[in-house]
Amino acid sequence: MRKFLSRALKVAGVAFIILVLAYSAVAVVLYSSMGRFPLKDTPPPPRRINNLVWPTVGFPAVTRPGYSVVVEFDPGNGVQDAGRENPAGWKASMKASRAGLSSLTYRLKALKAWLAFSERWPRGTRHGSPRKVWRVEFQVPPETVPELYDLTVEAVKGEGWTPDTQPHSVSVTDKANNDFRFVTLADIHVHRRDISWLFQEQTDKGISRDGTPVYFEEAIEQVNLIRPDFVILLGDFVRAQHSPGDYQLEFEEFFKTMLRFEVPVFTVPGNHDLYVNEVNGAKVWEETFGPLRYSFDMANCHFTAVNTSDWPFQDRIVMEKFGLFVYPRKWQGQVSRASNERDPETFKGQLAWIRDDLEAHAESRLRVVLMHHDPYTPDGEGRAWENERFAGAFTMGGGGKGRRALLELFSRCRVDSVFSGHLHCDDVGRERWSAGGGETVFANQTCVYFDEGGVQEKYPGYRLVEIEGAAVTSFAYLDREHSIPLYDGSVLDGETNVDRLSLPAISAEYAEPEADREAAGAAWTVRSYLAQPMELRGLVTGVDSPDGGFVARGGEIYRVVPIPGTGRSLVYLSARLGAGVPGRSASDTGKPFEREVSVRPAEAEVEAAARALTP
Numbered sequence: 001m002r003k004f005l006s007r008a009l010k011v012a013g014v015a016f017i018i019l020v021l022a023y024s025a026v027a028v029v030l031y032s033s034m035g036r037f038p039l040k041d042t043p044p045p046p047r048r049i050n051n052l053v054w055p056t057v058g059f060p061a062v063t064r065p066g067y068s069v070v071v072e073f074d075p076g077n078g079v080q081d082a083g084r085e086n087p088a089g090w091k092a093s094m095k096a097s098r099a100g101l102s103s104l105t106y107r108l109k110a111l112k113a114w115l116a117f118s119e120r121w122p123r124g125t126r127h128g129s130p131r132k133v134w135r136v137e138f139q140v141p142p143e144t145v146p147e148l149y150d151l152t153v154e155a156v157k158g159e160g161w162t163p164d165t166q167p168h169s170v171s172v173t174d175k176a177n178n179d180f181r182f183v184t185l186a187d188i189h190v191h192r193r194d195i196s197w198l199f200q201e202q203t204d205k206g207i208s209r210d211g212t213p214v215y216f217e218e219a220i221e222q223v224n225l226i227r228p229d230f231v232i233l234l235g236d237f238v239r240a241q242h243s244p245g246d247y248q249l250e251f252e253e254f255f256k257t258m259l260r261f262e263v264p265v266f267t268v269p270g271n272h273d274l275y276v277n278e279v280n281g282a283k284v285w286e287e288t289f290g291p292l293r294y295s296f297d298m299a300n301c302h303f304t305a306v307n308t309s310d311w312p313f314q315d316r317i318v319m320e321k322f323g324l325f326v327y328p329r330k331w332q333g334q335v336s337r338a339s340n341e342r343d344p345e346t347f348k349g350q351l352a353w354i355r356d357d358l359e360a361h362a363e364s365r366l367r368v369v370l371m372h373h374d375p376y377t378p379d380g381e382g383r384a385w386e387n388e389r390f391a392g393a394f395t396m397g398g399g400g401k402g403r404r405a406l407l408e409l410f411s412r413c414r415v416d417s418v419f420s421g422h423l424h425c426d427d428v429g430r431e432r433w434s435a436g437g438g439e440t441v442f443a444n445q446t447c448v449y450f451d452e453g454g455v456q457e458k459y460p461g462y463r464l465v466e467i468e469g470a471a472v473t474s475f476a477y478l479d480r481e482h483s484i485p486l487y488d489g490s491v492l493d494g495e496t497n498v499d500r501l502s503l504p505a506i507s508a509e510y511a512e513p514e515a516d517r518e519a520a521g522a523a524w525t526v527r528s529y530l531a532q533p534m535e536l537r538g539l540v541t542g543v544d545s546p547d548g549g550f551v552a553r554g555g556e557i558y559r560v561v562p563i564p565g566t567g568r569s570l571v572y573l574s575a576r577l578g579a580g581v582p583g584r585s586a587s588d589t590g591k592p593f594e595r596e597v598s599v600r601p602a603e604a605e606v607e608a609a610a611r612a613l614t615p
């Protein structure tokens with residue numbers, strides 16, 4: 001018996017060693033540089049950030065009429081040292097980004113120009129290591145209409161001028177109070193439509209057969225209807241891991257689509273966005289959206305955007321082996337670096353920057369951190385950071401550093417909220433601050449797209465975050481933990497057939513104004529299947545400008561903007577929708593709250609009233 005046992009142990013030992021060796025061999029083959037994606041001829045996306053390095057399309061300026069904006073201009077060719085302190089050597093203009101309003105333009109007055117280190121690019125500007133850029137203060141004309149604008153800045157260069165433009169980079173707001181609201185969207189994953197597997201049919205809803213990102217377009221439409229003060233995109237805009245050249249094609253599709261937002265957009269990088277697939281995603285990011293990490297203030301609330309895919313180049317490479325794609329080595333969270341994650345004094349690199357940024361804003365009313373990977377997750381384990389084990393043997397994807405360090409900083413620096421994505425699910429964790437007096441809420445959220453169809457324990461959605469009186473008063477649907485669903489029939493605590501989702505949870509059906517004078521104006525049928533009230537501020541229409549002004553029904557006019565040179569005006573209305581009755585599943589239609597919202601010339605109202613009185 002003993003002999004048998006010792007033999008069995010020996011066999012088990014040898015089998016174990018063989019297994020370990022086999023796993024190691026597989027790991028070496030998978031992750032050696034051998035067989036990386038071959039280079040194809042797909043050109044890299046065009047460089048979109050050139051000389052005007054702030055504000056940018058992914059890191060816009062939010063300001064008010066009559067206020068000033070300090071832009072950053074880096075010619076990137078050494079001409080920084082030429083004397084340009086004279087404001088007369090600088091010009092800037094803004095053109096409304098909204099379709100139909102492009103004739104609304106303003107010249108900005110240059111007040112001051114000086115050379116200084118960038119305040120917007122913590123690692124130095126897109127052109128390289130920290131060095132001085134031209135910071136130019138421009139005044140936004142006091143008569144500026146609150147809208148989103150494309151900004152063009154010109155600098156004297158020898159005998160001519162070099163204009164540079166950033167679309168959607170300046171948002172002008174006339175908010176009188178400090179309350180505001182924003183939408184967060186995560187994991188949009190615009191991708192090519194060729195990733196079906198044998199047992200996993202790709203849904204038409206993530207990407208349609210003609211390549212349209214259906215859910216993303218629906219999200220943009222609903223966000224424009226809500227018209228929050230801004231939107232935050234929490235990373236993973238593309239997929240970039242199926243075949244060579246994916247990155248460029250997906251990225252272009254994403255960029256083209258995101259310009260449909262009619263509100264300013266702040267972008268935060270996810271792992272997929274920084275993958276190396278023919279091109280280096282981190283470089284493309286900086287050439288398109290702006291810095292990988294940055295911070296900004298909104299009504300004395302401080303926002304810090306963090307890059308949680310802080311992995312070296314080698315770990316971000318997507319490869320192809322034997323005709324199959326192989327994930328990059330790392331896709332979970334990492335923020336470097338610290339020799340002791342419990343001791344902020346030892347932090348370096350991005351962690352030191354986060355520490356300094358949060359400490360410098362200790363007096364802000366609220367600190368909010370935006371990041372792709374949630375360092376906490378409800379149980380405190382940090383599922384977006386942990387090691388994933390391949391067949392129980394070696395780790396893939398995870399093992400990232402900096403998780404503890406972030407939690408330490410958030411607790412010490414009294415961070416109020418952390419918004420994240422990556423895990424494609426609604427999860428909320430809470431941790432008390434070490435010194436007491438409050439807690440950090442870690443709000444992870446669902447995705448916008450699904451590559452797999454069928455039944456899922458999630459649905460596409462978004463968070464609408466409301467800040468009132470220096471506090472986050474709402475960030476979840478029905479004030480629980482969920483995201484607000486994009487479609488009726490989404491099941492909160494159960495299974496949703498995502499293929500069957502088709503009825504937008506909120507919508508506004510526009511009725512074209514009729515030709516006869518009485519009916520001149522415009523009307524919408526607005527609907528909401530949401531089980532909570534919703535305020536829409538994005539009912540915007542162009543109508544002929546009457547002498548006596550407009551009258552609204554079913555909603556309120558909050559702005560009228562004459563469109564230069566047309567005799568027409570753009571009318572902005574808000575409408576408060578009551579709660580509807582949501583459908584119980586994707587094949588069961590709910591009962592919407594429905595309302596007509598219309599706007600007409602005031603004289604048409606008077607005429608109609610007079611006629612009603614005539615016997």
Ligand SMILES: [Fe+2]
Nearest residue numbers: 236270271422
């Ligand atoms: Fe991700």
